[in-house]
Amino acid sequence: GQTLPSRKRSSTNYVCDLKYMNQVEYDETNQEVLVQAGATWTHVIYKLNSYGRSPVVMQSYCTFSVAGTISVNAHGITSDHAMIESVISIEYIDMNGKIDECSREKKSQLFSLIIGGYGLFGIITRLRLKTVSNVKTSLEYIRLQ
Template identity: 85%
Template structure:
């Protein structure tokens, strides 16, 4: 009985995993699924409105009044299959093949930073779009004994976002540039920024609400998480960027999600800021904002003699 029950449980688990696998494939290949659905609907529409189908239907009804031999002979006639159904079948086969195919990456990918002095060969480059993608990457790296380097916009000058050149064979690079969603909370007047968003993204979003970052950078093309990871200084004030950080959402080396701030897990909060990604991968930040004020520069041109007179006085 125990073996029988275990066998039943295994079958149920296998069936459950099968449906989970289908759901995962549908999400992973959502564009193919969308195209497949459109083609399926088009195929149904083709069948309903096909003149050939109408003629065949009329012929079937006329043959029904005759003998069975004619009916059998007619049923043996090959009816052309709509092209859309052939495409549908082909796409489904491709999706199944892709989901079960094991990719073998060759170490022929080279990355550099903005200095163009640190070209490094890496094993594989990932562009996560969601937190789940990062969790998957960490799990994959752990299972294969590989390390992960994190980069936003690659604006380091000394190769800090690149792996050690001697370890390129075992290194993954996680490029967060496509995780760039920015959300503004009108109630708290705080802004929530994904790690790969640049300050350009943040400024454009806040400008819609008459707000601005507390501290600005010299260039708007830096990623927000990259700025925090090096604890950069500001250009519009004497404050460091950390002054505007309320909380940090991250994923640790074990793939666990977490959040830290000055009030919660203060030590980790201080380590992640300026930690170059060594203490966790930043996924989202909550930042303070200030009123957006237009600034202008005005200068007065003075004659040299006038200045000398003032000095001697």
């Protein structure tokens, strides 16, 4: 996820295309969703909808990658929460190419740096996120004469 590419990259860096890492799994027992880095919010919403669940923080567009959203710690349109509040754990690749995991309890400082870190502290490969119950909405209209 990049919002200002020229400010975060140099000529010696690489860009990783993770769009094919787009699997989404729902953990019914814990009511959490496991999301690979390239999955978009569309992928997540479709998966959760069949379980009557939603992401804690919804984005204005569903075409963003979930990991990209986390890497900039975006805010949402449906609540006053930042993305960091819905993240349970992060699987990432460190600068040595090692796959590891962090959370609020395990490597908490790195957890805070990766969220909003624009990929500078590790490449996000998978996330575990909180979910909430879907809320049914209906549309009513009043005809004005």
